[in-house]
Amino acid sequence: MKKISGLFFVAMLGGATTLGAYKLIFDNDKPSSALSVAPPINFTRTVGLGPEAVDFTEAADKAIHTVVHVKNVSYTTVPSNPMLEFFYGYRGGQQQAQVGTGSGVIITEDGYIVTNNHVVQNASELEVTLNNNKSYKAKLVGTDSKMDIALLKVETSDKLPYATFGNSDDIKVGEWVLAVGNPYNLTSTVTAGIVSAKARNLSKDGIQSFIQTDAAVNPGNSGGALVNTRGELIGINTMISSMTGSYVGYSFAVPSNITRKIIEDIMEFGNVQRGVLGVQGGELNSAASKELGINETQGFYVNSVVKDSGAEKAGIKKGDIIIKIDERPISGFSDLNAAIVTKRPNDVVKVGIRRNGKDLTVPVKLSKNEIYSYSGLELEDLSPAEKKRFNIDYGVKIKDITDQQYMPYYEELKDGIILSVNNVKAKDIETVSKLLSDKSPNDRVRVEMLTRNGQIVRFIM
Template structure:
């Protein structure tokens, strides 16, 4: 079987087994419920025996401040595509961002001719100021021509977009009601613990304001959607249409904004995600003041430092952000950052993982000059960088997922390498400027396979030294195995992405 056929089969399996993580649009699904129980701290048995409590007082206080948001926008589907999507129950007014996908969400059927002109999206929001200031998700109103807000008493009011930010998926609206409106206050999301009870309020599927109860399932979830990924995971049932609605604690204060669900079928399976209130509150304040937010960026791709990578790099501990790519002309390139550097400190903050750096950079205004410490060739180097902005023609700060387990320590790597001839370049769509060696064979019982090397990968450097051919790569790997390090560091190009992979070998 050729390299190309093997790769195609591998990709097909990945696509077929994907599970949807999606923002909460609107749809039609059966009702669901969740029994409310108060969990005690003594034992599971005592928790089960605890009598159910009522959240009616909290709901009565908060529900009047929760609104339904209807956005009207133009569709961009071709007529044939519209008919196909309408027949399958899928419509463009799901408006799911690329990083969440656009699959598996049941929608009301829309006539093809109507879908070519306008479509509607449904979401939720909550009033934070009696003058009509409303918070919701950016994906609920992004690209909307008109926005209509329906208050809890049924009053419909046109809304103006005060500001929005795609990176944090937050937006602020304003309505004029001619009278003070009921509000809900911010709570402290940092005080939440796994197991704490919460309530989710919103308008799932457009059936009307609905309250569901559950607990905080986990904190700090990263969905790889942007630099602010630090979601609360909850098990309170939330569905499409809940987007932008408040997540409240037992004091009735907003501790999160319901944003996404994890689902194999488009419906709630009890795994939801909310933006923590402490993060949202800061961004909302900036949106109210300025209407938009400028995020800093370095123009790099980075990955986590595993133990094998730390061994290959000579790092004492597996911490920091390993630079896998530096954009041409980017702020990082101007500062002297190189592929293979590990950023260990930025602006006085210790960087233990890529997410920490991503958030620290995104919080800065473009043009801000900061210092950083990097690990390079076995020693710490100090650099300064002028943070860039989103208008720079370089790659956004991104985190490369690279969690390749390594459980073997064999004296050989188990690789078969070949040159990047014209036939291989065409088969794998490798640009002419890329140099290195193509992986033509992987022994599944050897360290290369268990470390994550795959057929069709292009090895472009060995221990941070660029390689041009298969022979040069083999020689570099052979020399590396004679060093005192426990692993060889390979920079691998796979599709459009570059990733460092540390492959261990048996040096004792």
């Protein structure tokens, strides 16, 4: 009888512990303010709980009402063909509509919506449909092609349900997450998985910093929400890694902290403000460390420091190894970028460096990234040598091209010098950025450009 009583007591104690853990992990009071951020306390750790102990219903119910279906309508002109017109009555020269679809996330009750740049690219018309089947015409407010983020706005007198931003820096590898979107036009689809990796970089320039998950994401999910088990937005689903174009086990999302910073910049400045540390180098591994003659195999090795940058003014030198940014460990370049990409020019960061075996911490004031992005073109000021070479005293250079629509003209545009925008002389980056920041992303812009071969060309952007 004593054994039975003991077993009953243990069972009751185990049940109370489980209920207490459930209450601690999943209870949540969502802030009501627009663009609100979740409390910094991390309630999402579920160490020791199996899949059967996790309930996603509350998180899914919150998220599906904030995720919208995005329809992108663009028009192309069908080329004329006299032979087909004569024999078959085919008529060229007419406009043909092309329709693309994706997802988006409502982030304010008055109708701001975040999605992917590639979902709305080249759109002539944009329409969003809510989970309650109400549809609205949408206006493109601004984009960041490098991070593949776009901001839309719908006009409505209704107060819309919106997502609460979580802190993407607090998520853990192995944490449960949900992907919510409209794959293959199947609205309000929810899939579950775990965070597979953080600060994943997939681009050649190293600027991107994705959350990798194994939640199933397919075409149409782009621009949808990645949420934690409390339904807080921790990422915008962006892409999959697949040879077939469909999900095979890996999907990637732009972290919510980066997304939030981008859309706040677009709202306030009209473009994305990027701060730079002012160092060049590479991440360490066994091979690199052996070649450099050092013992450390983790961190960012400083090979050179940009003149007049915040790093130079703070005393960072060649040979230093950056191991922390604001107490955030830095294992390589993706970690370094993830720590800086949410900052703005003139922000001060605490940089932990290892120099000759000793650890130091120095404050660094971030300088302004002098590269200006517009419609998939990366622009920068001309150097004195370039002005002398082309015998000009003004203009801005097309440093790089990030938008697929320009790839057929890559050779003509790359390293070209923009001389004027809408018949206004392009004196420098500041002048050009002011001219373009007043334009809607759908506006046509007349550009006069000097190619690297010395030819003057004019085109519409």
